Amino acid sequence: MNLTEHMSIGGYAFTMEKDAAAAAESYINQMSAIYGNKEITDGLEERMAELLLERVPKGGVADKAAIDSVIEILGRPESIAADQPEEETSDIKPRRKLYRDMDNAKIGGVCSGLAAYFKTDSAIFRIGFTLLTLVCFFTLTDKSLYAGFCFPIAYLILWICIPAAKTAQQRWALKGEDGTAEGVRRSVERSDAGAALHDVANSPAWGTIGRVLAVIAGLFLLVVSVSGLFAGALAIFGWQWLGLGTVLSDALLEITREFPQSAIITQTLWVKILAVTVYVLPFIGMLYASIMLLFNLRSPSWHPGLVIFVVWLIALVALGVLIVACAISASAL
Numbered sequence: 001m002n003l004t005e006h007m008s009i010g011g012y013a014f015t016m017e018k019d020a021a022a023a024a025e026s027y028i029n030q031m032s033a034i035y036g037n038k039e040i041t042d043g044l045e046e047r048m049a050e051l052l053l054e055r056v057p058k059g060g061v062a063d064k065a066a067i068d069s070v071i072e073i074l075g076r077p078e079s080i081a082a083d084q085p086e087e088e089t090s091d092i093k094p095r096r097k098l099y100r101d102m103d104n105a106k107i108g109g110v111c112s113g114l115a116a117y118f119k120t121d122s123a124i125f126r127i128g129f130t131l132l133t134l135v136c137f138f139t140l141t142d143k144s145l146y147a148g149f150c151f152p153i154a155y156l157i158l159w160i161c162i163p164a165a166k167t168a169q170q171r172w173a174l175k176g177e178d179g180t181a182e183g184v185r186r187s188v189e190r191s192d193a194g195a196a197l198h199d200v201a202n203s204p205a206w207g208t209i210g211r212v213l214a215v216i217a218g219l220f221l222l223v224v225s226v227s228g229l230f231a232g233a234l235a236i237f238g239w240q241w242l243g244l245g246t247v248l249s250d251a252l253l254e255i256t257r258e259f260p261q262s263a264i265i266t267q268t269l270w271v272k273i274l275a276v277t278v279y280v281l282p283f284i285g286m287l288y289a290s291i292m293l294l295f296n297l298r299s300p301s302w303h304p305g306l307v308i309f310v311v312w313l314i315a316l317v318a319l320g321v322l323i324v325a326c327a328i329s330a331s332a333l
Contacts, residue, residue: 004061010042010049016062023067024048030077031181043184047074050168073169075181097173099165108159116174124310129155131314132321211296218293225286232279268326274319281312 003018007025016024028048032041048070055066098117100109111129115122133151165171177183285308292299299305 009052010045010047012049012053014049014052014056014062015060016067017064020062020064020067023064023071027067027071027077034077035181035185037185040181040185044074044181047168047181047184054168073180096176097170098162099170099174100159100162101171101174102164102166103171108155109164110155110158110162113162113165113174121306124306128310128314132318214293214296218290221286221290222294225283225290228283229280229287232276232283236276268322271319271322271326274315274322277315278312278319281308281315284308285312 004015005018005021007014007016007021009024009028028041028045031044035041051070051073052062052066055069056062096117099113101112101116101122102109104112104116104122106112106126111125112122114125129151163170165174172183285305288305288308291297292305
């Protein structure tokens, strides 16, 4: 029976055979000497732990073969050391691959996978699918039963077509990483470059210039947003006050004669609500941005500006779907 010992890698405790533990420790020491950066070494250990957890059952013992297979994926020290001078060839970004993210899944991992692929919050896709499904159900008619099920069916199709990210390498590919030691180095260096740019941007000179530009942009957005909201309110409520009620009625009557379906579309309550929403939300977003810029406020963690944009996009798509559904229903009458 081979002797075993306990070893901590990436915050996880593993039971290893003596030769496996020696190989793992030697590999970590060699990579630490090559890179000379604790962040890279820590990231490398996390990758090793993730791969070992797949290869060693819970409570099992890691053997030399398991360590060797992990090292083959991460990259052997001798090959990495030989490639170090060729910096330009080692900074090629891996291509992203779309998988269902099962670690953060609520149902099938479709929304979380799309969010990871497009580098955004999974809540955006979940809210989008839910709202669009509800809008479709609200537009259900005997003539367009398919409309209420188009988005649930689309979700099921994506669930079937998109494979699940079951392995560590698939989870890395979903995030655009290759999981190798060089991938860890690139990630750390990108973080360092971002920190350097952040320091430059926060210097006193750039801070003053940036503040002046922010105030100018805030004033511009404030004028545009208030003007747009005022014009919208005037368009909805001010026609009679301006004495243009007859002109508007004649124009709507002429449009109805040319396009008979428009009468049903314009009289639909949800079309009116969504049309107003699509018009108003961009100006509300501009008003919010102008306040943030003028008063130098920090955006909350739930990012209201992003939420406004997502709701506007959903409303725009829903409005298009509803107009098409109404047009089809009107043509069938």
